[in-house]
Amino acid sequence: xxxxxxxxxxxxxxxxxxxxxxxxxxxxxxxxxxxxxxxxxxxxxxxxxxxxxxxxxxxxxxxxxxxxxxxxxxxxxxxxxxxxxxxxxxxxxxxxxxxxxxxxxxxxxxxxxxxxxxxxxxxxxxxxxxxxxxxxxxxxxxxxxxxxxxxxxxxxxxxxxxxxxxxxxxxxxxxxxxxxxxxxxxxxxxxxxxxxxxxxxxxxxxxxxxxxxxxxxxxxxxxxxxxxxxxxxxxxxxxxxxxxxxxxxxxxxxxxxxxxxxxxxxxxxxxxxxxxxxxxxxxxxxxxxxxxxxxxxxxxxxxxxxxxxxxxxxxxxxxxxxxxxx
Amino acid sequence: xxxxxxxxxxxxxxxxxxxxxxxxxxxxxxxxxxxxxxxxxxxxxxxxxxxxxxxxxxxxxxxxxxxxxxxxxxxxxxxxxxxxxxxxxxxxxxxxxxxxxxxxxxxxxxxxxxxxxxxxxxxxxxxxxxxxxxxxxxxxxxxxxxxxxxxxxxxxxxxxxxxxxxxxxxxxxxxxxxxxxxxxxxxxxxxxxxxxxxxxxxxxxxxxxxxxxxxxxxxxxxxxxxxxxxxxxxxxxxxxxxxxxxxxxxxxxxxxxxxxxxxxxxxxxxxxxxxxxxxxxxxxxxxxxxxxxxxxxxxxxx
Amino acid sequence: xxxxxxxxxxxxxxxxxxxxxxxxxxxxxxxxxxxxxxxxxxxxxxxxxxxxxxxxxxxxxxxxxxxxxxxxxxxxxxxxxxxxxxxxxxxxxxxxxxxxxxxxxxxxxxxxxxxxxxxxxxxxxxxxxxxxxxxxxxxxxxxxxxxxxxxxxxxxxxxxxxxxxxxxxxxxxxxxxxxxxxxxxxxxxxxxxxxxxxxxxxxxxxxxxxxxxxxxxxxxxxxxxxxxxxxxxxxxxxxxxxxxxxxxxxxxxxxxxxxxxxxxxxxxxxxxxxxxxxxxxxxxxxxxxxxxxxxxxxxxxxxxxxxxxxxxxxxxxxxxxxxxxx
Numbered sequence: 001x002x003x004x005x006x007x008x009x010x011x012x013x014x015x016x017x018x019x020x021x022x023x024x025x026x027x028x029x030x031x032x033x034x035x036x037x038x039x040x041x042x043x044x045x046x047x048x049x050x051x052x053x054x055x056x057x058x059x060x061x062x063x064x065x066x067x068x069x070x071x072x073x074x075x076x077x078x079x080x081x082x083x084x085x086x087x088x089x090x091x092x093x094x095x096x097x098x099x100x101x102x103x104x105x106x107x108x109x110x111x112x113x114x115x116x117x118x119x120x121x122x123x124x125x126x127x128x129x130x131x132x133x134x135x136x137x138x139x140x141x142x143x144x145x146x147x148x149x150x151x152x153x154x155x156x157x158x159x160x161x162x163x164x165x166x167x168x169x170x171x172x173x174x175x176x177x178x179x180x181x182x183x184x185x186x187x188x189x190x191x192x193x194x195x196x197x198x199x200x201x202x203x204x205x206x207x208x209x210x211x212x213x214x215x216x217x218x219x220x221x222x223x224x225x226x227x228x229x230x231x232x233x234x235x236x237x238x239x240x241x242x243x244x245x246x247x248x249x250x251x252x253x254x255x256x257x258x259x260x261x262x263x264x265x266x267x268x269x270x271x272x273x274x275x276x277x278x279x280x281x282x283x284x285x286x287x288x289x290x291x292x293x294x295x296x297x298x299x300x301x302x303x304x305x306x307x308x309x310x311x312x313x314x315x316x317x318x319x320x321x322x323x324x325x326x
Numbered sequence: 327x328x329x330x331x332x333x334x335x336x337x338x339x340x341x342x343x344x345x346x347x348x349x350x351x352x353x354x355x356x357x358x359x360x361x362x363x364x365x366x367x368x369x370x371x372x373x374x375x376x377x378x379x380x381x382x383x384x385x386x387x388x389x390x391x392x393x394x395x396x397x398x399x400x401x402x403x404x405x406x407x408x409x410x411x412x413x414x415x416x417x418x419x420x421x422x423x424x425x426x427x428x429x430x431x432x433x434x435x436x437x438x439x440x441x442x443x444x445x446x447x448x449x450x451x452x453x454x455x456x457x458x459x460x461x462x463x464x465x466x467x468x469x470x471x472x473x474x475x476x477x478x479x480x481x482x483x484x485x486x487x488x489x490x491x492x493x494x495x496x497x498x499x500x501x502x503x504x505x506x507x508x509x510x511x512x513x514x515x516x517x518x519x520x521x522x523x524x525x526x527x528x529x530x531x532x533x534x535x536x537x538x539x540x541x542x543x544x545x546x547x548x549x550x551x552x553x554x555x556x557x558x559x560x561x562x563x564x565x566x567x568x569x570x571x572x573x574x575x576x577x578x579x580x581x582x583x584x585x586x587x588x589x590x591x592x593x594x595x596x597x598x599x600x601x602x603x604x605x606x607x608x609x610x611x612x613x614x615x616x617x618x619x620x621x622x623x624x625x626x627x628x
Numbered sequence: 629x630x631x632x633x634x635x636x637x638x639x640x641x642x643x644x645x646x647x648x649x650x651x652x653x654x655x656x657x658x659x660x661x662x663x664x665x666x667x668x669x670x671x672x673x674x675x676x677x678x679x680x681x682x683x684x685x686x687x688x689x690x691x692x693x694x695x696x697x698x699x700x701x702x703x704x705x706x707x708x709x710x711x712x713x714x715x716x717x718x719x720x721x722x723x724x725x726x727x728x729x730x731x732x733x734x735x736x737x738x739x740x741x742x743x744x745x746x747x748x749x750x751x752x753x754x755x756x757x758x759x760x761x762x763x764x765x766x767x768x769x770x771x772x773x774x775x776x777x778x779x780x781x782x783x784x785x786x787x788x789x790x791x792x793x794x795x796x797x798x799x800x801x802x803x804x805x806x807x808x809x810x811x812x813x814x815x816x817x818x819x820x821x822x823x824x825x826x827x828x829x830x831x832x833x834x835x836x837x838x839x840x841x842x843x844x845x846x847x848x849x850x851x852x853x854x855x856x857x858x859x860x861x862x863x864x865x866x867x868x869x870x871x872x873x874x875x876x877x878x879x880x881x882x883x884x885x886x887x888x889x890x891x892x893x894x895x896x897x898x899x900x901x902x903x904x905x906x907x908x909x910x911x912x913x914x915x916x917x918x919x920x921x922x923x924x925x926x927x928x929x930x931x932x933x934x935x936x937x938x939x940x941x942x943x944x945x946x947x948x949x950x951x952x953x954x
Contacts, residue, residue: 018352043815044786158679187678188842189902192887214815217889221896244891258820260849261895265868268827269849271820275785345782346736516727517735517743520796523691524747525720538737 004031004071005208006055006093006176011068011078012232013047013054015061022279024050026232026287027068029306032176037202037209039223039240041216043255045276046229048212052178054078055210056095057085072176091121094169098181100161104153111149114168121172136167139205140197159190163197170207177201180212195222216256220244228252231277231287234306238314248309248316250292286319294320350542353618360614363607370604374423387417389572397590409579409593410586411572418593419600421574426601429490429559430552430608436494437551438544441501446532446540448502449509460506463499471496475558479567489568493558497551504547508540542619550612553605560601576601633705634804634836635667635690640699642682642689642860659685660696661860664936667804672830672837674851674868676844676884681857683840687806690838691723692716703804721751724797728809730789734781740767740792741777747799766795770825787818791825798829804836811846823850844888848872853942856881859917862936866943877945879922916948924949 013025025047032038040048053059055070055077070077072093077085089095097103105113111133118129130149137145140163153161162182169177179198183191199222201207211223219226220240227237228251236249247253254272256262263269274291277283283290289299298319306317354360378384386392392412400407406415448459466474478492512518512535521531562568563577571578576597583594617623642660659682667673675683688694690701692708700707708719727733734743744763748754754762764774770791781789790810797805807826811819827850829835841847847854848868856864856878864878876882883902890896902921916922919929928948936946 018349043817188844189678189883189887191889193902195889215889216816216891220891221889255816256891258817259891260820260823260845261891263849265849265872268824269820271824272817275787275818276815345780516729516733517738519688519693520725520727520733521746523693523720523723523725524750524800525717526746526750535735539735 003034005034005073006032006210007069007071008051008055009069009071011051011054011070012066013050013059013063014066015063017062020280023232023282024063024279025054028229028232028234029068030227030234030237032208032210033225034175034208035202035206036224037198037211037222039219039226040210040212040229041214041219041226042229043214043276045231045279047232048229049180051229052095052180052210052212055178056089056093057082058089058095090117090169090172090174092174093176093178094172094174095178095180096162096165096169096182098184100158100165100185101153103165104161106153109150109152110156110164114149114164114171117168118171132171133167136171137164139201140164140167141193141200142167157190158186159193162186162190162194166194166197166201170201170205174207176208176210178210178212181214182211183218184213184215191218198222216244216259228255231283232279233287233303233317234315235288235318236314236316237306238311242311242314246314248314248321249288249318250294250320251288252316254291286317296320349621349624350615350618353624354614357610357614357618359610363610363614366603366607367611370423370600371427373420374427377417377420377424381414381417381420383414383417386413387421387574389413389574391572397586399590400592406596407590407592409583415593415596418574418579419576419596422576422579422597423600425486425563425569425573425575426556426559426577427604429486429493430556430604432490433493433497433555433559434548434551436490437497438501438548440494441498442505442537442540442544443532444498445502445505445507446509446536449506450513450528450532450536452510456506459502463502466496466499467503469496472558472561475562476565476567479562484567484570486569486573489559489562493555493562497555500551501544501547504543505537505540508543509536512536512539546612546616546619549608549615553608553612556601556608557605632668633666634669634703635665635838636700636702637663637665637690638700638702639664640686640689640701641697642685642694643697658860660689662699663857663860663862665855665862665865667836667838669803670830670834670836671853672839672851674839674841674847674854675857676841676847676854677857678842678884680859682860683857684808686857687725687808687838687840690806691720691725693725717751721800722802723804723806724800724802725806725808726790726793726797726810729813730784730786730793731781733793734789736781738781739777740779740781743781743792744777744796744799747796751800762799766798767792769798769829770795785818786814787821790814790822794822794825794829798833801833802835804838806838806840808840809842810839812841812843819846826850844884856884861917861946862944863918863947864945865936866945870943875943877939877943877950878947879924879949880918883923916946 008028008030010027010029011025012023012027015022015024028047028051040051042048050059050063054065057077065078068078111130114133115126115129118124118132124132133149134145137148142148142160142163148156148160148164156164183194186194195218198209202209213219223240225238226240226243227234228243228249230251236243236252243252244256247256257270258272260269272291277287285300285302286304289295292299296319304317304319304322306315307322308315309321373380377387381387392408394412395408396410396412398404398408404414404416406419409415409418444459448456474496475492478495479489482488482492518531518535521535559568560577563575564581566581569575569578571582579597580594583597587594640660640663644657644659646655646657663686675686677683685694689696696709701709703722711719741763744766745759748759748762763777767774767776772788772791772795776792811822814822830837839847839851848871851868853865853867854871855862858880864876864881866876870876876885914933915930916934919925922929926948934946934948934951936944937951938944939950
């Protein structure tokens with residue numbers, strides 16, 4: 001088993017709000033290996049986006065890492081100072097978000113913005129920075145790099161803006177890209193282009209990608225390995241094909257069964273009863289047990305640990321398997 | 327078949343999530359300076375209302391001269407001294423508060439009453455209606471506010487009520503602009519479209535949906551304007567329009583005490599300090615309200 | 629009322645004019661360009677398309693929330709475009725809409741009771757006990773408990789609020805409901821609940837739906853026929869069964885289908901990656917609006933606009949290639 005590039009170990013993140021403390025991430029664990037696209041998938045409130053922000057230590061407002069470690073090349077990012085993190089952000093770990101329009105400054109040209117980034121990290125002069133920027137624009141398959149360099153963000157379509165964002169994220173040499181719902185705001189035909197680009201970057205440049213999404217189809221087609229998150233925890237993780245085929249955890253199974261493509265036309269869909277917990281009230285035992293059709297008595301008392309089932313690489317947090325083994 | 331699915335929705339009530347209003351109040355209460363401001367305002371409001379009971383010199387507060395005791399420096403009998411007519415300055419401050427504070431509250435109230443509905447109508451209907459209303463607003467906004475107020479006050483004649491009307495007439499355009507901007511963005515929200523799709527008449531939509539939802543920005547702006555309204559009122563009274571002596575008003579107290587200020591600063595000075603404290607308090611409150619109302623600047627938001 | 633056609637649009641157009649300031653040319657955006665559609669009683673017509681295709685505008689124009697520039701909208705044979713005042717208000721009873729974002733669909737200051745009361749008071753003048761009874765009945769129909777009435781929108785989850793939105797839409801016993809991306813903002817498991825509810829209500833109350841969505845798998849599941857729109861025009865109209873059988877003809881429909889990321893490998897189509905995006909590929913003069921991006925574009929496509937013709941029973945397509953093969 002290859003050494004993990006990024007290893008999240010029992011990470012917990014909490015937010016203090018007027019309504020109480022929200023445990024957005026509650027002992028989450030997974031690894032991203034070098035040169036792979038890893039999918040972190042889950043519905044709203046599962047803590048996936050917060051995890052991404054925690055890795056680069058840009059949690060908003062009152063968010064705090066309250067436990068666990070974030071190991072990047074063996075070093076714990078959670079313990080680093082802000083100064084140390086600044087050396088890592090952009091240069092070694094980069095991030096792109098859902099809405100490229102919000103990330104681009106409308107009063108500067110694209111060129112001015114990417115120039116600024118490159119020169120901040122490498123100290124290059126303007127000419128060198130420009131050359132590198134154009135190379136990256138080529139790498140992200142922008143049709144006319146020079147034109148894009150000279151133009152303003154609002155003149156570009158959403159898909160092109162997202163490509164620019166990816167170029168800006170990677171231009172300083174990052175080896176890990178965290179992409180938080182990078183295609184959710186885009187048309188489906190453009191989404192296909194962006195996903196293809198991510199795969200190409202992985203293949204040609206060896207960049208590892210942590211792809212955060214709620215879309216199981218995206219994960220199925222793009223990610224080698226996946227972790228399914230629920231209520232701030234990982235309930236199942238492993239090779240994508242195995243997880244989607246075996247569906248060990250009842251939540252994984254429920255999620256896949258609820259898709260419109262899971263039933264024949266005319267049949268009722270199979271939703272998961274109840275709703276996602278809001279993180280305010282801690283749930284005793286397994287967070288999914290109130291909605292689980294296969295819940296055992298122990299599920300209401302003990303939160304199951306994430307353990308390998310059958311295969312060392314395919315883990316799930318469910319008493320159904322530990323009970324069976326016992 | 328689907329009944330079983332539907333009843334799977336939890337019937338139990340969800341945990342009490344605080345409403346927007348509760349969140350705003352909570353954030354506001356956290357601002358110590360703002361709370362201090364509230365105390366100051368409450369103090370002045372109460373002393374104005376209960377002035378006759380609080381001072382041993384109600385008649386002097388109302389204006390009766392007491393020449394024998396004129397120009398007394400602050401001391402045991404007159405905590406803030408007496409003015410050029412011997413009237414107890416503290417009493418004058420309490421009585422003056424009635425005029426100044428009422429001016430502030432009523433001016434803002436009138437301005438909102440005129441300006442907000444106009445802004446909502448302009449913003450909601452757009453087109454020609456919007457153009458007409460906004461051009462009229464622009465005309466009013468082009469005048470230097472104080473000069474316009476003075477001009478109208480002069481035209482209407484002196485007096486407390488006329489002053490307030492004069493100031494309110496210069497003030498309403500700001501609320502029209504504010505409400506119009508809010509309305510334009512509110513207009514695009516789905517619940518407005520929903521009301522239209524139901525067939526609710528336009529004026530009902532404005533009255534029940536638009537105006538209540540622009541209340542918060544109006545409140546914030548209004549609170550900050552209270553201070554400015556009081557200052558404007560003081561200015562008008564200072565130059566002799568508006569409240570006439572012997573009625574007490576902080577503005578004309580400064581005016582009358584001006585010439586004596588170098589040797590006997592206490593009566594002009596007290597009035598000045600009173601205005602300063604009240605306006606500062608309203609500004610602090612307004613600032614805190616504005617920060618609390620915007621989820622991005624609100625303290626303690628996740 | 630045995631007339632099978634509930635709604636019919638004839639040459640429906642909606643043009644927005646933009647620009648025209650300070651020397652810039654006045655641009656006309658053809659949000660709807662000669663749209664001819666018909667919707668049968670009690671069917672669900674699905675409308676799909678990407679940014680700028682006009683599907684959202686279509687839903688609103690049908691309800692006269694946006695005024696059409698030209699064309700007719702026949703509701704039960706009567707043109708509703710010229711209706712004004714009281715007549716228009718009465719027409720509102722037959723046609724309702726459910727929006728994409730449930731939180732935005734309700735006045736945050738209105739309790740659920742007040743929101744449900746709005747249609748009931750406006751049209752039926754219901755008050756007091758009668759109002760309470762009808763409101764409770766509506767809530768029960770959508771599976772919400774009666775104590776919902778005293779609550780406020782922010783107290784509910786997205787799925788619950790969307791149910792209330794459906795309840796409000798049913799208040800006036802409409803015949804037709806426009807569903808504008810009703811599940812796009814919801815999680816997969818909740819989406820299934822809402823779709824089941826919509827189907828159940830359709831059967832029980834004999835409703836007709838226009839289901840607008842960018843998510844083709846949802847549209848495929850719930851619709852009997854699908855209209856594919858591109859830049860304001862209907863480019864293909866066909867029964868859902870044909871879509872599932874892979875018999876979509878128009879190149880855009882095929883590209884759209886191929887772009888959807890699928891969980892199960894069997895459902896994946898070979899991907900047709902379209903060059904550029906909608907914004908960069910706008911046809912300037914005449915011709916098919918899709919020609920700049922079409923992998924099969926012929927010379928005639930760039931000069932002559934293809935008419936929407938029937939290829940086989942119930943299957944219409946606006947494509948020269950289809951006509952050639954006829």
